[in-house]
Amino acid sequence: MKRGRVAVGMSGGVDSSAAAALLLDQGYDVVGVTMRHLPPEAANSCCSLEALVDARRVAKKLGIEHHVVDVEAAFTANVIRPFEEAYLAGQTPNPCAACNRHIKFGALWQWAAAAGADHVATGHFARVVRAPDHWELWRGADVSKDQSYILYALGQADLAHILFPLGAWTKAEVRAYAEEHGLATARKAESQELCFVAKNDYRTYLGDHRPDARAVGDIVDTRGQRLGQHPGVAFFTVGQRRGLGVQAATPLYVVGVDAAANRVVVGTHDEVLARGAAITAVHYLDGRVPRAEVMGRVRVRAHATDSPAVWRPVGTDRATVEFSEPEWAVTPGQVAVLYDGPRLVAGGRIDRIIPRHAGST
16 A cells, blocks of 8 residues: 655655665655756756756666656756855855755645645655654764755755655665665765856856956955955855965965955964854744753754854844854854754854954954
8 A cells, every 4th residue: 555645856866766766665656856957968966967867767667757847947046046146245155955945845845746746755864753743853864974954944844744765774775775676876976066066166157157256356364454366255265275365474264255345354274263153044943942042063064063052042033153162164154053962953044253252353
């Protein structure tokens, strides 16, 4: 007996392929869906022509329907344009988090619901856990592959119909399972590229697509002393060391990017450390804003180590974070999330750095 109809987002990789096969084994009525974000000739990884062909091959092997859904307009509006505007504003965005919110669990669910599906599923390494009166999002069991960080914007309505069949699996187990089932993607290498940015070279992308990113300005130290010129604030990010084009007796790093003043601020390694951050657009996964500060572990980059910190709510959609130990290269535009053990409690966008030392930028 079928357990319900599930639309699986199939990117042409081993994870989504294994997720579809596993759900089929578990008795679900599975349909594969590949989201076309961009024209295949303009795309990398998940929406390239190769990815589409691989997804179709796997669907045929499994004997399931396969559909291609055009989401180019939504992807451009909700992912690409905000990505570009963030860099021009002196911030460093996380487009994968935006894609998950608006495309993989937004547009995909709209299509799935209209097609009569009960669930959507992907190959993300994360877990949905049912608590007595709400849904929770937990880290994936394979800590090295955990993707809960970029799923922070999911809400209760989303978690109620999302399946993450690989949440309790390791990457090695996924590949072995795909091998056993004869899936063409079993040995396919992972891609870390942004699908719309060739070779992850965002500077070349911005130079080609946003001529307004090129606006020469000053590079200054944390005391305001001019050290040189930059070709545009959009090409710099906090913690960057290479490509500054200035000479100094000690190594210099980007401490801050001031788009309003069109300047890049550089300083020593110590000056890149932050004691906290102001967070905006905060989302609590269970829909409940804590009444008091919360002690937990906070991650400020996708591949960073979680750090002990105090999370203090400010109203319903803002917060401040204070780290137990100074944190390296906290970057406006990136995502900060709060964990309580394996459970992801909240997340939001880093708006402002709270410097380690008073007077720093």
